[in-house]
Amino acid sequence: MNIVPIVFAFDSNLLYPAHICISSLLMSAKSDTFYDIYILYSTKSGLTDNSLCKILNYYSNCRIQYRLVDNSFDSSFEIRGITTPAYYRLLIPELIPEYDKIIYSDVDVIFRSDLFEIYDSIDLENYYLAGVNSLSHLIPENVKYYEKIGLDAHNIIYSGYLIFNSKKLREEDIVKKFKAMSKNKYKFQDMDIVNIVCKDKIKYISPVFCLTTYISEWNVYNKDVLFEFWDELTISKALSEGIIHYNGQKPWKGLCVNFDIWWEYYRKSPFFDEKFYFDFFYHKLNELDGLSLLKRIKILVRYFVFGRRK
Template identity: 50%
Template structure:
């Protein structure tokens, strides 16, 4: 059966602390697959990770047949690498994909703090990667004054700087041009604010392809789309596509930890997944109510005022 289906190779990288969100993420991937799509999933992990032997993700076979999971042990590489903004060492593992995934010449990479809402085969097979190392979505945060200055200081054009949470990678060309050692050198000697994202943009400069924002709907992109803000990076039609069926990327606070934009989308997927735990669900929202009850009257007024005047809570 697998041989008759359309195979899409997808790579994830995460540690034990993100196993449950990873399960929800992959659930959304499989849930929205077309009947003929088969996801060949690779997961890169450190040697000391326990989840590859836990059988947790294999529970997905109880509901889906359109996938396979292969684990790849990266060893202890990058164990002393620079960490910032609560981003873990596993974020660097995507830089090793050309070396570790020899089964394919082109693959997708995705973070696990996302929810898929559409099949990925169209964008994967329609994207011409012949002359590019990597393809991704432009970084909306680059449009601000500080973002532009930071990226310009890296020697990059802010209009060509891409997000690293959802990528298509030309592994054949990356291997042919020996790019992984350049990635590794940057990791070992740098202290970039955006870590792997900066490194990918620096090393792959000149061989980066733009993808539509539907492939990586970050918080900033959803704000642009919902408010129909005119800007130079995305068309209004592209932004409307994000609202309808774009990948939802929780690139800030996480919906399984606290209140955040688009949390309803994550929780809906969680409730439909085989990983749904009614007690976790109940306790989460009870704790949020308790947090609100502990706020001072003035803080509550400020929150309500911000919600009704600006439409968001920070």
């Protein structure tokens, strides 16, 4: 059996998408992969230790454990509606000492392939962690921001999907540094902290492991910029089977890039609710009926040209 440890951190506001995220992880697993799943939560999160018990009734290729987070981040900086559970990933090396290497993922994600190969093959001996380049240098305001805090925008990784070298992070007491920085008013919160503290000890991995809306957009409108980092085969693989990260608009709230993929996994999950499904699309149809013809055409063009790309 191939064991893959993976961690999620969220509160009750994201419980529903967490159900679908973790269901997609298990649906996409190979027959010999077993996921050792950890949920980080606090007493204020509104979660209980049976919040995901229904998953265990449907899937036998996993174990779910909960780890309680203390008040370390209760006064941490919040912005753009992103709350303190975003910081919980910074505690993983201490909270889960059972593993020397472990995956973290946000829950606004859909998994479309098995994770054992990347987990098993990645060598982090000289690195604190691994992540996917965020292409922050393509946004002028981000370039200025990262210059201000002493980072090169070309080297910034997303924090929504990370592989931690927990052993090295523990040995060098890096979690202490993470905690110390959590009260600073960084624009991108935990993402900035990870990039600052782990600077020069980050391993860059394929966008297969964090296909964001932003990467998808550049693939459509200016693909050449992606070739600075990845070859065409890598990009194609990311689009066809990559982990989709809905880091902008959320598909369970409205229309967005790849929203149809999220709903496809929702329909196949043990949490499918016909009424919720019907109400969502009926409501969206009513919204479309209220739009002008030109706006409807624009939405259809964007969906079929952009949203359907995989």
